[in-house]
Amino acid sequence: MTDAHLVVAAYWAAAEARDWETFGGLVAEHVVYQAPQTRERVRGRAAYVRFNVEGFPGDWHLAAERIVGEGRHAASWIQFSDADAHYPGLCFFDLDEDGRIVQITDFWPTPSELPASRAHLVERC
Amino acid sequence: MTDAHLVVAAYWAAAEARDWETFGGLVAEHVVYQAPQTRERVRGRAAYVRFNVEGFPGDWHLAAERIVGEGRHAASWIQFSDADAHYPGLCFFDLDEDGRIVQITDFWPTPSELPASRAHLVERC
Numbered sequence: 001m002t003d004a005h006l007v008v009a010a011y012w013a014a015a016e017a018r019d020w021e022t023f024g025g026l027v028a029e030h031v032v033y034q035a036p037q038t039r040e041r042v043r044g045r046a047a048y049v050r051f052n053v054e055g056f057p058g059d060w061h062l063a064a065e066r067i068v069g070e071g072r073h074a075a076s077w078i079q080f081s082d083a084d085a086h087y088p089g090l091c092f093f094d095l096d097e098d099g100r101i102v103q104i105t106d107f108w109p110t111p112s113e114l115p116a117s118r119a120h121l122v123e124r125c
Numbered sequence: 126m127t128d129a130h131l132v133v134a135a136y137w138a139a140a141e142a143r144d145w146e147t148f149g150g151l152v153a154e155h156v157v158y159q160a161p162q163t164r165e166r167v168r169g170r171a172a173y174v175r176f177n178v179e180g181f182p183g184d185w186h187l188a189a190e191r192i193v194g195e196g197r198h199a200a201s202w203i204q205f206s207d208a209d210a211h212y213p214g215l216c217f218f219d220l221d222e223d224g225r226i227v228q229i230t231d232f233w234p235t236p237s238e239l240p241a242s243r244a245h246l247v248e249r250c
Contacts, residue, residue: 038239041250055243070193075200109232114163118180125166
């Protein structure tokens with residue numbers, strides 16, 4: 001396992017534990033979070049910890065489905081769960097030279113219709 | 126760069142080049158493709174090559190934004206473009222012991238509304 005893999009595993013474990021001190025210590029002071037689907041951006045450790053503490057109310061839980069790390073890069077696929085449902089969450093991470101997460105790009109895909117044009121080429125699962 | 130990284134880079138280069146022979150050689154005979162959003166599944170190399178050749182008509186292009194590989198696992202974030210727009214595509218890959226792609230899980234996130242509950246915690250980008 002690479003360092004980037006371990007850092008991202010610790011990041012998700014800290015989030016699940018609401019251990020915001022550990023969580024904040026894993027991200028760089030000048031971390032930048034972006035969610036392209038909603039065009040959200042959060043800059044800086046303090047703002048990013050606050051975003052996580054306050055931005056997702058309710059009794060959510062998460063579990064890492066897959067983490068892949070290579071050099072200063074990593075990707076994760078988590079299952080995020082709340083009272084209503086499970087949602088896959090996908091993140092790409094960049095780490096700085098100190099091994100802290102400095103860039104996060106976050107995606108939340110949602111169910112969608114199967115295009116009729118390729119319905120004959122697939123089975124449903 | 127890991128082998129898994131190189132295999133996934135070659136996979137996307139072959140798709141962009143419509144080099145379906147190379148593309149087919151990079152996936153295992155019993156490859157399984159899944160797209161959880163549409164609940165699509167495709168099993169086997171022949172069906173999976175056909176799905177790619179026939180399932181996406183039009184003059185599309187793609188470019189790899191990020192590939193991360195570790196051991197027999199990899200993740201990619203591509204930009205897929207057609208006449209209308211650009212779309213991010215996110216995949217997680219497993220490779221078999223021969224270095225061929227044996228499992229692909231594919232996600233296509235789409236634009237969504239910013240929840241009002243966290244609008245005060247972010248800027249827009």
